[in-house]
Amino acid sequence: MGLTILLVGTRKGLLIARSTDDRRTWSADDFLFRNQEVYSVAADLRRDTPRILAGVGTGHWGPLLTYSDDLGATWSEPEEPPIGFPAGSDASVARVWQIQPSTELEPDVVYAGVEPHALFRSEDGGKHFALVEGLWQHPHRPEWMPGGGGACLHTVLPHPTDPKDVMVVMSAAGVYRTRDGGESWSPANRGIQAAFLPEDQRFPEFGQCVHKVAFHPSRPDRLYAQNHFGVYRSDDRGDSWTPIESGLPSNFGFSLIVHPHRPGTLYSFPLRADAERFPPEAKCRVYRTENAGDHWEPLSAGLPEDPYYAAVLRDAMVADASDPAGVYFGTRLGEVYASRDDGDSWTMIASHLPDILSVRVAQLA
């Protein structure tokens, strides 16, 4: 039976939990990066030796992007700082929001999305990153606003079969897409509202606060978006978006993931509103659609019945590669819930942790 590793990034460190009994029981290592925020973590399984990467906020000493080739036992930090704006750019990396290994077609490429709004690309497996100048020099950039969490590029979506086709998502700038490997970028927000703007200006070309975009590798043209008020689907890789909110108790939230084997099955953890970031009716519920968003249904078996007031952040929900899938989410209350049956039932596998910022999972033979 293989090893499943759950990576839980929190406000005060990284917890690595392991299961060797098909995810029935878990044991956790001690906290890594103590008292340091771990906004982003990734497992790169394309390598002969799996690599874990972490974006760590070290507080006083600036952001750190580090990696481990022994499943978290030891961590490496290149002698030259791994990520930073080039001289003369008058910017500095404040936080690494996303670490995204690219596809099997370019096994040494890893992307990093940072604050302020910028994309970095590594071609040595995540040891050193270079600024993607085409996005940084975009004429829209002076007009991009920070979201509530900061001016973050929080999502990177490489096309599974075309390495030159990459999408990024930024708060509050929206979705942008390149088809030429990062030299030029176009906004891809048609149909997504910016509910915070005056009523007659709510569908701008860019400036939306899109919280997360996801897709299934077998259907790269079909995208799903959780927006700052609005859940959407695109069937043309972002050229246009239409709402998919039937059955949802709210169209606000952060997390959105796709089932690993069923492209039309999604999971969301809705929140009441931007000004009330609690689960609707204080019920801890995951919502699932099995028809690409035509209708959503709540999943509650095993989740708390008491009033629940914690949110799930944009990268704190993930699915593993099993079928039925394991689905996991961590809350700002420091609890981790896991399902081994596509979300039909849930078990709390960790509690009393610090505020959870990111969750990723890796399954090894």
Next chain:
Amino acid sequence: MTSRLLLPAALRRYADERNEVELTGSTLGAALDDLAQRNPQLERKLRDERGELRPHVLVFVDGVSVRTGAAMDTPVPDGAEVFVAPAVSGG
């Protein structure tokens, strides 16, 4: 012109566990530029890629805080102590 950079415990792992390293340069900026050549990891902990002190890093040259004004132009006399500390912050 050499001086001593005195390190807090959190940064000593970037200096082979020593609590101080030697700096060369007549101003704080020149001394940290020199450090960036010899130990870029350590220098980046003190300054960002623009060469500015990180917001919660305190630096004292012979006991005088250099956080205000043109910090990098601060003279560093021969034999000076450049003391680094994390500002009390967080929650």
